[in-house]
Amino acid sequence: MRTFEYLRPATLQEALGSLSGLANSKPMAGGMTLIPAMKMRLSTPARLVDLGGLEELRGIRVDAAAVTVGASSTHESVANSALVRAAIPALCEVAGGIGDPQVRNRGTLGGSIANNDPAADYPAALLGLDAQVLTTRRTLSAAEFFVGLFDTALGDGELITAVRFPVPAAAAYEKFKSPASRYAMVGVFAARTAGGVRVAVTGAGAGVFRAGVIEAALEEKFSVDALTSLRFPSDGLNTDIHADAQYCAHLVGVLARRAVARILYVGRR
Amino acid sequence: MTSSTGIGASLLRKEDQRFLMGRGNYVSDIKRPGMTMGAFLRSPHAHARILAIRSDAALAMPGVLAVLTGEDLRADGVGGLPCAWPVTGKGGAPTKEPTHPPLAQDKVRHVGDPVAFIIAESLLQARNAAEAVEVDYEALPAVGGVLEAIKPGAPAVFEDIPDNVCVDWELGDKAATDAAFQGAAHVARISLVNNRLVGNPMEPRAAIGEYDSSREHYTLWTTSQFPHIVKLLMGNFVLGIAQHKLRVVSPDVGGGFGVKQFHYAEEALVTWGSRRVGRPVKWVAERSEGFISDAHGRDHVTEAEMALSEDGHFLGLRVRTIANMGGYLSTFGPNIPTNLYGPLLAGVYTTPAIYCEVKAVFTNTVPVDAYRGAGRPEATFVLERLVDVAAAELGIDRAEIRRRNMIPPGAYPYQTPVMMEYDSGDPGGCLAKALLKADWDGFAQRKGQSAARGKLRGIGLCTYVEACGLAPSRIAASLGVRGGLFESAAVRVHPTGEVTVLMGSHNHGQGHETTFAQIASELLGIPADKVEIVFGDTDRVQFGLGTYGSRSLAVGGSALVKATNKVITKGKKIAAHMFEAAEADIEFKDGSFTVAGTDRHKPFAEIALSAHFPVNFPLETLEPGLEEQAFYDPVNFTFPCGAHIAELEIDPETGTVELLSYIAVDDIGTVINPMIVEGQIVGGIVQGIGQALYEDCIYDQESGQLLSGSFMDYCLPRADNFPLISVETNITACTHNPLGSKGCGELGTIGSPATVINAVVDALSHLGVNHVDMPATPNRLWRIIANAGAAPVVP
Amino acid sequence: MHISLTVNGKSVQADVAPEELLSDLLRERLGLTGTHVGCDTSQCGACVVHVDGRSVKSCTVLAVALQGSTVTSIEAVASAAGLHPMQKAFHENHGLQCGFCTPGMVMSALDYAARNPDPSAESVRHWLEGNFCRCTGYQNIVAAILAGAAAMSERAKELGK
Incomplete structure (x- = not known):
């Protein structure tokens, strides 16, 4: 790790000031991705602004329409939140499947989506539920927020404060873990929402995306059968030492079917 | 009196306390x-x-x-x-x-x-x-793989070695083997890769x-x-x-694991x-x-063929292997794919003619050397895959073809055509026990149940033999080693009867501090907690060769027996002096020196005290002190053998393997501590399953860049990858060392890769599959299934 | 930067550099070398300690961020009365070989036991996703954690009487 200046602001206002005060300043939430990257000198911020002291980013609120999760909520707190489980159990599953118990104890929702790792789990949930990302400047839809590989619409000095997940009629997340990293080789988040069926895919491409052909087939008939003969195209999907693009495409289909089956036969939500 | 801490007791480990309390003393702590x-x-x-x-x-x-x-x-x-x-x-x-x-x-x-x-x-x-x-x-220009390295015009790793060949080695009778193939009713063939691994202690x-x-x-x-x-x-x-x-x-x-x-x-x-x-x-x-700096393991490309008679008898075996040495020679590099590989190709079978050629080649990769098993897993994988291919082609049950060719119990000592003379073993007994435990005959029904759930079930079997207890210096010297391979032990008896044992072997997880204490406890008749094992310091311990090649017990333990017996002999001298009896009349049993035929006896501690307070010793014939040292050079390798069976299910939709059961029955000679032995075997099996299903060290063949250079890409087995592993023994004693022990540290990695891949191939056999390279990853298996037309391939 | 925190029940004041990790603080500054570092990708779990009662990877936490926190490492698990039931279970079930992963395993296991009133082999194996062991094949670690958790709940019951 290179050395850096460390600041731990007590308020959001102070944090924003700290971030804009020096070039190459970076915010840190749980640090579960940033600290390893800094150790390997892949990330070398001059100033680190620790968001851990900010009350404004904490808390989980649930109402009839939505679950709003503060950006600094740990994966563990989401996974084990009775409120979230009652409203969107699939969200608990997503959070409970990230990393390992120790990572979940410190890693946060805001940190995860700000990093936008193409194999992260949360982006699939956000896109699948058409969540809104609340920042210090604006509200972005998930589709607007996730721009590309490790890239988001967040501007310099802009921080995520919370994510608002609309409560779907039903949702499920199916993850096929990459054996070594345990990140999603492919993850499929399927949801029946007020705006229709949404199927978001993580892991398989350069970033989270919606599987339009699957959504269309499920709109026609929300059933496993609707997907049986569907072949998800492999164009643009990843090929690496763990999985080739055709396999990833195949897994998208398999996991989509399994997610649909879970929605239909296991739990209503 | 001492049976609770002697040979055969599952004594809890003496070394645990410091590790459990965070008080271990590792180099990075200093x-x-x-x-x-x-x-x-x-x-x-x-x-x-x-x-x-x-x-x-x-x-x-x-x-x-x-x-x-x-x-x-x-x-x-x-x-x-x-x-x-x-x-x-x-x-x-x-x-x-x-x-x-x-x-x-x-x-x-x-x-x-x-x-x-x-x-x-x-x-x-x-x-x-x-x-x-x-x-x-x-x-x-760089070269990463062995096949690329031997191509004409390939970049030379060393300018003065233009063909990249480090050594072109052979073993066995080529003419006899060729003759066996000429007369054969059937020839089974296989081409395979033994995947490169990183030991990662x-x-x-x-x-x-x-x-x-x-x-x-x-x-x-x-x-x-x-x-x-x-x-x-x-x-x-x-x-x-x-x-x-x-x-x-x-x-x-x-x-350590060799690394x-x-x-x-x-x-x-x-x-x-x-x-x-x-x-x-x-x-x-x-x-x-x-x-990128620890020596790696395995990395072979092999073609092998087996000649068989119509009724499935093995007539000859021909193996050609190209082995990766990496960019320099590591300490034992050239020895691993040659001496520790070719001689194991006989397995537990009576194959009369074997010929093996190995080209060890340089590449622009990290040096390759011994990793747990070292050469023997590679040999077992070749042989046991080939046996399965032959069984399938001849329509003979896989257990039956092995039985038909197995060295019979009465044939030991058994001279193989590839150098080794096996002193003892009962692989047939291991196989019978494993088949029973695995309910081999009931598999068809279980396969049907899996099929009903949409899963492809497979069962796989493997027998193995390993040459360990490295090594008789005489034989090793003839094979090129520059040094001896004996082991040493010193037994220092304190005036109060406690014992410090200084061992030339090294404990890095194997439980030596307990096992060796048990041996001293047994022989000296004192509780194991009165024995302290010292190792790992050249200023404290006499010369020793260290721990590798499943040698610590068979060779080091034998040195300990030898040194302890010297202590007893000296103790008898002292006792004879104290009793004013003839030395020949002194017996030592259960921790006491006794004058034969009398009730006159003195406990070990009293003799120890006397040795250190020699007030009236006849100094011309009896030295004070009670400390003895011994060096033990084995006369032969030891040959653990066994049979392993794995059962698994493949999800044809994703290619994922779920191991359902794993059964090991091993002949490892005398067991000192069954609990520790089971731990060693289970740990080895899991490492071997790691090779079969998860671990793969991948270099870009052109750039020579390591593509699996962290745990994010190199899949170390996790707890949730495994079912309960069942370990049993079927013992015959080693005939040439004093303990009768053979070794157990490496057998898990030797038997399990072939066992698991044989099960994977069995699950896919209906698709015409006769081999799957390691690791059998979901992507690889799905591709095989898809190519066989059983699952759709997406555009 | 100056921080004050509680480590193994003792108040600690330290001037730490921003890049100093909790694992550095424990090992280099406080001499608590029971916490080990086995990887650089925050996966292996040899460095697991408890911060404010939860298991975390100390190689992935900045020391400077721990102002006011309570840290417990393996050195504080045993008491004057002897090994903790979880440590004892690892001993009795041969749940360790080389000992390097052991401190992290025990700290992780304690968190598991605290959070899982209904332990099972399956959930233990799943919990250990972030704890690597290269020696044991995990089998005896799983057995040890189940035994340790049972002994802890037994002890809790007795204390509750």
Whole structure:
């Protein structure tokens, strides 16, 4: 790790000031991705602004329409939140499947989506539920927020404060873990929402995306059968030492079917 | 009296307490006064010429004490890292042993090849300075895989070895084998790859060098499985330090698996560096650094064929292997795919004619050497895959074809056509027991149940033999080793009867502190808690060869028996003197010296006391003291054998393998501590299953870049990958060592890869599949299933 | 930067550099070398300690961020009365070989036991996703954690009486 200046602001206002005060300043939430990257000198911020002291980013609120999760909520707190489980159990599953118990104890929702790792789990949930990302400047839809590989619409000095997940009629997340990293080789988040069926895919491409052909087939008939003969195209999907693009495409289909089956036969939500 | 802590007891481990309390003493835990920290600048290129190294800027940085390069080694006359076990190739050709400088000189030959060693006050300063060292490279074409390396015109790793062949080795009777094939009713063939692995003990390697100018004396603390050999190799061949001026300490070591049984550049560099800067120098590998600097394992490409009679008798076996040596020779590199491989191709079968050719070749990759099993898993994989292919082609049950060819119980000692004479073994008994336990005959029904759930179920079987207890020095010398392979033990009896045992082997997880204490407990009739085992310090322990090749019990334990018997003999002398009886009339049993036929007896502790208070000893014939030392050189290898069975399900939709059961029945000779033995076997099996299903060290074949250089890409097996593993034994005693023990440390990695792959192939056999390369990853299996038309391939 | 925190029940004041990790603080500054570092990708779990009652990877936490926190490492698990039931279970079930992963395993296991009133082999194996062991094949670690958790709940019941 290179050395850096460390600041731990007590308020959001102070944090924003700290971030804009020096070039190459970076915010840190749980640090579960940033600290390893800094150790390997892949990330070398001059100033680190620790968001851990900010009350404004904490808390989980649930109402009839939505679950709003503060950006600094740990994966563990989401996974084990009775409120979230009652409203969107699939969200608990997503959070409970990230990393390992120790990572979940410190890693946060805001940190995860700000990093936008193409194999992260949360982006699939956000896109699948058409969540809104609340920042210090604006509200972005998930589709607007996730721009590309490790890239988001967040501007310099802009921080995520919370994510608002609309409560779907039903949702499920199916993850096929990459054996070594345990990140999603492919993850499929399927949801029946007020705006229709949404199927978001993580892991398989350069970033989270919606599987339009699957959504269309499920709109026609929300059933496993609707997907049986569907072949998800492999164009643009990843090929690496763990999985080739055709396999990833195949897994998208398999996991989509399994997610649909879970929605239909296991739990209503 | 002592049965609770003697041979055969599942005594809880004496060494556990310190580890459980966080009080282990690993090299990375050690701090020396005035200690500095070292960091390496390593090559990002697989193959490049070093044009210039500019270290001025780095040297000027705060805290930096030295930036050392290959040129500094040259100036100081530091030698290359030696190969300790070259082999003789076809026609008597020697192994090519190019110089392996501890820091690259003129050229780098693999990603991670150390180029500069930076010593600074702190690790942060050393790493910052490493980034500031500028190296001009001229990148050269590289070669990563063995098949590419032997192509005409391939880039030469060493200019004076244009074909990249280190040694072209053969074993067996070629003419007899060719004749066997000519008359054969059937020939089964297989082409396979034995995947490259990274051993990854949980403790990364580390070393501290300290030079004491007042005594002109060096101390090296290192994470080694064989400190005495590091002392000999480094002192004598690399740094030119007289042996009495060098101490090597390997304290608690966090796993070895072979990875820590080589003499590494970093050991020499911290030692040399400590003299250069006049202060202790510490280096601790980061995990990603380990991936590009620890010796790797396996990496074979093999074609093999077996000649069979119509009724499935093995008539001949022909094997051609190309084995990767990497960019330099590691300590035992050439020995592994030759002497530890070819002789094991007989397995537990009566195949009369075997011929094996091995080309060991250089590539621009990390050096390859022994990793748990070392050569023997590779041989077992070839043989046991080929047996399954033959069984399938001839329509013979896989268990039956093995029984039909197995060495019968009465045939031991059994001379194979490939060098080895097996002293003992009951592989047939192991197989029978395993088949029963696995309900082999009931498999069809279980397969049907799986099919009803949409799963492809497979069962796989493997028998194996291993040559371990390395090694009879006489035989090893004829095979090229430059040194002995005996082991040592010293038994120091304290005046009050407690015992300190100094062992030349090294404990890094195997439970030696308990097992060896049990042997002393049994023989001396004292409780094991009165025995302390000392190892890992060349200043405390007499010369020893260390721990590898499942040798510690069979060879080291035998040395302990020998030394302990010397203590008893001396004790009898003392007892005879005290009783004023004839020495021949003294018996030692259950911890007491007794005059035969009388009730006159003295406990061991009393004799020990007397030995240290020799008030009226006849000094001409009886020395005071009670301490004995022994060196044991085995007359033969030991030959554990066994049968393993795995059952698994493949999800045809995703290609995922779920292991359902794993059964091992092993003949390992006399068991000292069943609990520890089971732990060793289960651990080995899981490592072997790692090779079969998860682990793969992948180099880009063109650039020579390591693509699986961290745990994010190299899949280390996790707890949730495994079912309960069942371990049983079926013992025949080793006939040539005093304990009758054979060894158990490596058998798990030897038997399990073939067992699991045989089960995977069985699950897919209906698709016409007769082989699957390791690791059998979901992607690979799905592709096979899809190509067979059983699952749709997407556009 | 100055921080004050509680480590193994003792108040600690330290001037730490921003880049200093909790594992550095424990090992280098406080001499608590029971916490090990086995990887650089925050996966292996040899460095697991408890921060404010939860298991975390100390190699992935900045020391400077721990102002006011309570840290417990393996050195504080045993008491004057002897090994903790979880440590004892590892001993009795041969749940360790080389010992390097052991401190992290025990700290992780304690968190598991605290959070899982209904332990099972399956959930233990799943919980250990972030704890690597290269020696044991995990089998005896799983057995040890189940035994340790049972002993802890037994002890809790007795204390509750």
